[in-house]
Amino acid sequence: MYILSIESSCDETSAAVVSMGEERKILSNVVASQIELHALYGGVVPEIAGRAHIEAISRITYEALEQAELPLNAVDAVAVTNRPGLIGALLVGVSFAKSLAVSNGLPLVPVHHIRGHIAANYLAHPTLEPPFLALVVSGGHTSLIEVSSYTDFRTVGRTRDDAMGEAFDKVARVMGIPYPGGAVMDRLASEGDPHALLFPSAAIADGSLDFSFSGLKTHVINVLHTLRQRGEPIPKADVAASFTETVISSVIRKLELALEAGRCPALVLAGGVSANSHLRRALTGFAEKKGIPFCCPPLPLCGDNAAMIGAQGYYELLAGHTAGADLNAFASAE
C-alpha cells in the first residue's frame, strides 16, 4: 500500500511516499528545512513558519511523488500530521492534505506527530513490532510511552516543563551557538570532560517516570553567566559534555525504574534528540547490560520528516482511524 504523507508541524515542510505492508519502504522523503529563516531570531517564529510552509508545500509534495515515480492516482491514502505543533504551521499541512484527499477520493489519515517519531523506527528496523517502551525526545517533547500495539499508546512519564531538545538549544544559545544548537552541543561534548562540572539531575526524585529540564537548564545558564561576569573563559566543551552526561544519567535513572516496574520489554528511541551520539551510545550500552532489545532511527529519520508520518499513517488506516473534510489541527498533544 502506498501512503503519501505530509508533515508541517514546526519548521520543516516535508512530503513522502512510503510503501507499507509486508515490506516497509521509503520511496521518497523530501524535507525543506526553514532553520536558516529562524536562526536569525534564535528560535522558531510561528508566523514565519506558517508562511514558509505555504510557499513550499505544493512543490515539496509533487517532488515526493516524482522521486517515488508514482502518479497521484497510484496512491492509496493521504496521511498528515494534525497534532501537536504550531497551529498555523499544522493548518497548512492539514488543509493541503485534505484537498488532495477529497479531490482524489482518497482516505485521509490524521497522524499524531509523536507517534510518527516512534514509527520512524518501523521504517528502519524491519522486524520491530510492539510492545516496547519508547523514549521520545525532541525540541518540543520528552515522553516515555508504552506502545502496546501499533495504535495503542500510554504516556507513563513526561517532562513537567522544558523538553530535552529545548534545554540543549537554550544552553547552546547562551554559549553563543546559533539555533538549533543540539547538534553542535553533541560535537562539543565529544571534546570535553563529562565530569568536569556537576549539574543537578533532570530526573524528578519522586518515584515517577517524570523529568524536569528547566532546573538543570537554569543552573547551567547561571554557571555560564557567573563565569562571564568574572571575566573567566567559558569551557564550552566541558559544559556541553557535563550537561550531556547529566541528561543521560537522568534518563538512565528513569529507565531503570521503568525496567523494575516491568514496563520495558524493549526500548525504542525517537525524536530529534535521538540523533545525539552520546545518548545513542549510552542507551545501546544500557540495553545490552539489561539484555533488552534496543533500536533508534538512522540520522535522517531522527528529525521531523514525512516518511515517519506515512509509516504511522498506515497503521492508523488499518485501525480505521480516518477523517473527513472536517479534520482539524490541534496545537496540544491530547
Ligand code: KG4
Ligand atoms: O524532532 P525535532 O526535529 O523537532 C521537534 O519535533 O521538536 O527535534 C529538534 C530538536 C532540536 O532541539 C535540536 O537541537 C535537537 O532536536 N537535536 C539534537 C541533536 N540533533 C538535533 N539534540 C542533541 N544532539 C543532537 N545531535
Ligand code: ZN
Ligand atoms: Zn518532531
